[in-house]
Every structure is written in C-alpha cells, then in structure tokens.
Amino acid sequence: MSRRLLLAALLAAAPAPVLAQDFAITNATVAIGDGAEPLHNGTVLVRGGRVVVAGAGIAVPAGIETVDGTGKWVTPGLFSAVTDLGLWDIEALDESNDTSADASPFNAALDVAPALNPASEHIAVSREGGVTRATVAPVHGKSIFAGQGAVIDLGTDPQILTRPRAFQYVELGEAGGRLAGGSRVAAYTALRNALREASEAARLGATAQRQSDVLLTRADAAALAPVLDGTQPLYVGVERAADIRSVLALKTEFPKLNLVIVGATEGWLVAPEIAAAGVPVVTMPMRDLPANFESLAATMSNTGRMKKAGVKVAIGMFSGHNQPRYAPQQAGNLVALTKMPGAVGLSWGEALAAITSVPAEISGLGGKAGVLAPGAFGDVVLWDGDPLELASAPVEVWIDGVRQPANSRQSRLRARYRDLDEAYLPKAYDW
C-alpha cells in the first residue's frame, strides 16, 4: 500500500470528529461543585465544549439549544480519584486485567496510558452513573512502585487521555513492607534509595555509565526524576497514623516531593499535621472497621474530621466492588453523619465537592474539571433528583460539551429481559 493510500485508509477508519454542542440547561437546581450549597432556578451555559457560566439569573443567548431542567438537578460531572477504569473488562480475568504486573522487570516506569481502553464496559457503566473524569492508578506488582497513572475522560470518543503520566504511585504501610522484602523498614529504605538513584541518574544524564550496584533499571530511575523535582505528584498509599507521619517527614529529606496521601484511614488522628504539610488526601470514607492493624482507628468520621482540620480530602479509591458510580452514595452518607451525635460529616455542598472539584484539584485539574466554573470542561450531568440520593440517577451526561449516549451492555440486557416472552423466538433474537 502506498503511503497515500495508507493515509487515506487511516482517515477513512478514523471516527468522524464529534463536535461539542452549545447548550444551556435552565430552571434546574444547580450545584457548582465548589462546596457551595445548590442554587434553585439556575442555568448552566456551555459553548464550544466549555462552561461559560453557571448560576442564577443568567440569560441564555438566542439560538442556543435549551434543555428544560425543571424538577431536575445539574452538577459538574463526577471526578473519580484513583480508579481502575479502562484497565479491565472482567476484573478476575487476568488476561483482561491490566492493573498490575507481577512479573514485569519494571516498576516506576510502568505507564498505564497506552493500555487504557475507552471502550471498556466499566467506563460505560460509570459514565451512566455520572462519572465524566477520573484518575487511573496502576496497582503494585512486586515493587512498592506501582507506576504512573493518568487522568482520563469517560467520553465515547477514542481520545481518553486528559493527562498521561499524571502521577507516580508508591505503596507503603503493611503492603509496602511486604513488597519491599518484609517490613516497613525495608519499604522506606527502598523508597529513599530509589529516589537517590533517580537523583544520580538525572545528574549523570540518560546515556552515562551508572554505578554497578544500582537496584533500579534505567527506565525506572528516569521515571522517578519528575517525582524528585516535584513536577509529577507522588501518590503514597498509607493508612496508619504513624505511617502518615513518616510520609510527611520525607519532605525533610526530599523537599520538592509533591505528595498525595491515598488511604489515610487513620488520618483523623494526625489531621493537623497533614493540614500543616499542605498534603491532600484521597480516602475511602465508608471504612469503619479495623480491616488490619494499620487501620484500627477507622471511622466514617475520618473524612469530616480531616476536612475540619483543614485537610483537602477527596473521596476516591474506586476499585473492585467499590464502583465509581457509588461516589454519590458515599458522599450522601457523609451528609447523614451530620445528624449523628458525636460524628463529623460534611455539608451537602462539601460532600458534592469531595466527588467533583476536590479530586479534580488534587489531580491537577483545579478549575478545569469537577466544577461548573467559566472555562471549565463542559462535563455536565443532569440528574432526575438530588444527585446524592439513592433513588437519583443521571438523565443526561455531557463530556467536553458532547452529549453522551446512554448505552451499555447493562442497558441492553435490561431491555432484552424486561419481559421473558419467548413465544415466537428465543431471546437471542431480541436485539
């Protein structure tokens, strides 16, 4: 095939570009996502794939498609922090699961970006639940370094990446100790050694001869250079209060580290220290059991207490049975805590922010995602009720201003089995 023919074939195979629509939603209850309480009778205006304005008392320019939001709610698209979206079709099926790589010779260099599958069913199901953007994190293999995660959007178009190599993920605590050779001591030593090797590799240059006793491959050492200089955030998986303190102390030795704590089940015990260090947290808020000896102090008040102490806290860690579409339920449960004597929860606005703007900010997309602010991505969800309520669901989802189809295997299965009538033909003909 000639190059011209090849090019023509490629162009023909490429999907037609989907254009963002200009649209406005009017008369809806609008929640901006920035922590404020919802506004009644609000309007959201999106043009060219970006939010123009959202709020009350806004005039819609002539000629703009208008969606009547009477009786409905509008929020920014949900932002799911630390997920496995796009990395598996069936989680337990090894060949379909790209979250971890036990037998790879690489660790920090691993980069999820080329493996991400925008056609993943799990993305479609999450999108139907109102999730429009997410961070995808690899899971550790045999090293404490899991590799580099990405920020994605959940649109049906093939362009899944918002930001590749958005962070490095390292596992410490109990899991890190086991991975590093059997103890937390070994894990911290492995981490510090890796950062020193990365520093040396960066100083010597990519082609230089390295010392013979290095533990990191050249690729892994190179991957850690942006972690060292703080241009790439380092997500640290850790739960116990003492472990959190040790992680915060790393900044004494490596002052440029741009840390994000993931887990922090005992974060409330050291919340003032986390706040003082300016380190944000991604947590799973419903954990209230001593699932292991590093989470003895687990409580659903963890999120509220950290927030109260000034920590930036996002709801996240969506993997396994903790599906991204459960984020509103978790946020709603934190609101429920405000009625419980002795518990600390979040206000409704704060709870919504914990699944929209806050995770977006932690992911480096502050002002661009998870918020209906001027210039932000046109990621908008229209709900049939209070989005944090169990009975509510998205009616419409836009990503980058593009209306998304509500179509997944789940919606097809439910349509096929809405009745069980096979009088004329088997169910297999019903499609």
Place this chain on the structure above:
Amino acid sequence: MRVSPWKQGLGRGLTCSLMLGATLALTAQPADARKKDRKAASAEAPYASTYKPYPGRPTALVGAVVYDGRGGRIDNGVVLFRDGKVVAVGGADLAVPDGYDRVDAAGKFVTPGVIDIHSHLGVYPSPAIDALSDGNEMTKPVTPHVWAEHSVWPQDPGFSRALVNGGVTTLQILPGSANLMGGRAVTLRNVPSRTVQGMKFPGAPYSLKMACGENPKRVYGGKGQEPSTRMGNFAVNRQAWIDAQKYMDGDHAERNLGKDTLEGVLKGEILVQNHCYRADEMAQVLDMAKEFGYKVTAFHHAVEAYKIGDLLKANDVCSAIWADWYGFKMEAYDGIPENAALLANQGACVVIHSDDENGIQRLNQAASRAQAAGRRIGIDIPDAQVVGWFTYNAAKAMGIGEKTGSLEDGKMADVVLWNGNPLSVYSRPDKVWMDGALMYDAADPKRKPVSDFELGQPGEGDVK
C-alpha cells in the same frame, strides 16, 4: 492499602464473594417426619443456643411511618412491644396502655430489625488476617461436615457496625464458596456474647451452604483435583447425594457428620443456601434438587436471576442478591441493577444480601438503589415491599419467618427506629431493639457494643 485481590490468588474478598447456600422451609416439614430423624434431627441439640433476651421496658413508638416488613405501611403509626414481643401495631388510634415508655417518633420511621441472609462476619472477621480467616475449609470440595459456628469469632468488630449503622438484628453466617458443599451455616442474633452459643438464634433451622460455578472448579482444578469443570461440579455433587441417600436408608451404625447434614437436607430439615450466579446453572441446580428430592431455598448472588424470574417463581426459590455488583468475574458479567426489580415484577422472591462486612451496614441503601433502578424502567415497587427485601423475605428464606422479620403481634420485638426514611441515604438507625431490649441508642454513647478487640485501641467507642 490498595490491592487487586483478583490478581493475588484467592484473597479474602474473593473467597467471601464465593459463598453460596440454599435453604428449605423447615416449617413445612410434618412433625412426624422430624421425629423419625435419628441424627440430623438432633442438629439443634449439640452446641445449643444459650441466648437469652436482655431485659427491656414496655415501649410505645408513636407517630412514625411504620413498615411492617410484609408490605404494610402505616403513617402516623403506633408500635407497642413488651416482654420481648410485639404487642400491637396500628394507627394513631391505637391507645398506648399504662406502663409503657412512650417514644415520640414523629418524623421517624420504624421497620423490623434488619436481617442479612448472607454474611461472613466472625468467620472472615476484621482484622482480615490469616490467623482469623476460618470461612473456607478449602481442602476438599465436599465438606458438609464442617459447621460455620465452630469458626465464628464473637469478638469480630463487624457485628457492632452491622447493628449500629445497619440496624441488623439477625444474620446468617455461611461458610465460603470454595467448596461445592461448604458446610453448615449458622443463624445468629446480632448480640454481643462471650460465646457463639450465646449468639445462636434459638430454634433456627440449619442451612447447608452449596456453591456452583467458577469457584469450586477453580479452587480444585487449580490443585489438579476434581472438580475442574462445571460438569465435574455436578458429578461430585450428585455422587454426594447418592451416598447420602444410601446413608439415610441405612442403619446409621456408624455416624457420619457430613452425611448427617445431607440427610437433614433430604429430609427437609436443613435448608439449602446455594451460591450461584448464572441463570443456566441455577436451572441445572433446580433439576439436581428434583433428582434427589431436596429443595433449594435461595440462590445467593444470583446476578442472572432476572433471566429466569419465571422459573424461580415457579420453584418458590428466593434470590438473595446485591443491588448492582457486576463484572468482577466472568459469571458476574451480566449483572444489572434491575435484577431485583425484574424478579419482583415476575412475582419471584427477592432478598437483598451483603456478603460483605461493609455492605451489611447498608442493606437498606442497597435495596433503595435496586428499587430506583426498577422505577426507571417502569417497575414501581412500593417502599413497604422493598423494606421486606431486607427483613421478612430474609427471615422466611432462613426458616425463621414465623419468629421475626416483621412487626406482627406476638413476634420477636426486633425493631429499628430510623431517624428518617430508611430508603434515603441521609437516614441512619436511631435506636435498635432486639427481643424488646434496647441494644443501640444513637443518643447514648454507652448504648453500643465495643468488642474486646477494640478495647484500648485508638478510636475505642468512637462513633463509627
């Protein structure tokens, strides 16, 4: 800690999701059949329950929306209980007799105590460490001789969370689903006790946990043993039933623990709780039950039950399900959030279960999600019926529907007072009574259990 259990062999989370059981209504069994039983009938005798209700005060809940667990709803209702039993349930015109403590429940909701038909609390407790993981006797595929109650650790902090956050008053602890026949389940009162016997639900029938599908064939196939296929699963099961029939017809000169259990199933005294995901496989299991003359009481997990709601209805089998777990394994690929609603639409029995130490704290919320999914496809199931998915239907499928699971005169006073609609995400239990005794009170920091394990630990007695 972030892990991918699916890539780390048979992790705890996996084994939990592997469980299954099947049940049979004990109450349907004629008394003379029970008398004839020699070994299985004595099942209640050993390790007998020592549970005794704690003292309670005559109590009147006045002014709440009352869901009775059997589809009834009373606005501005009155619920009376004393001496451990429900005395009366009625409307505003029901007078509160002298001597009753009157609880103003206006703006609140009352339901029966929540019941989880599928839990591994105690056998896979928190902390999730090997030393306490006792839920799967994964050494051979047929182990009807093991009893879950001998694995339960009563100090599992999970029991307390299920009570205070979930309103759970009764729960069935099942062995795992690694095995085709995983052993006997045990039904517990969710009451803290120094002993397992102190938790056992008096008079509850036993259940046999069975499992079909991926788990047994993977666990044993992985060891190079039978079964390594689904046909192997069935062959091993059928041979076990044949052996059990022979035992049942024999002289019982030599007692066999496992066959005692299977004989109990064949006689209809032990229920069958059957972990099974796929529709076609459930249909095969129903035929196996016909072949050997036993009854499957409930399919557990049953993510494809919606494909055979008619068959399940015709066979009077409950489906004990999650609201919307899916995709975590091949046999869960076709799970959809409308499962419960489609089953209910066919008139089939729905039970919402947890199989999870976190999910058990929010069975009401899972039921609400499932209800909402149905409403969006035009299947509108009343709130009062949905409450039955995590109360009466569970009790019925555990063979204790005559005793608890609904607010009816004379039944056990297992009662949850919610601070709002239990189908709302913003609601939590306010007070929980078991047999009329106040076991949790959100307004009283000391009226909640703290297990031995949590004493002296950071966060002891915290609001969880």
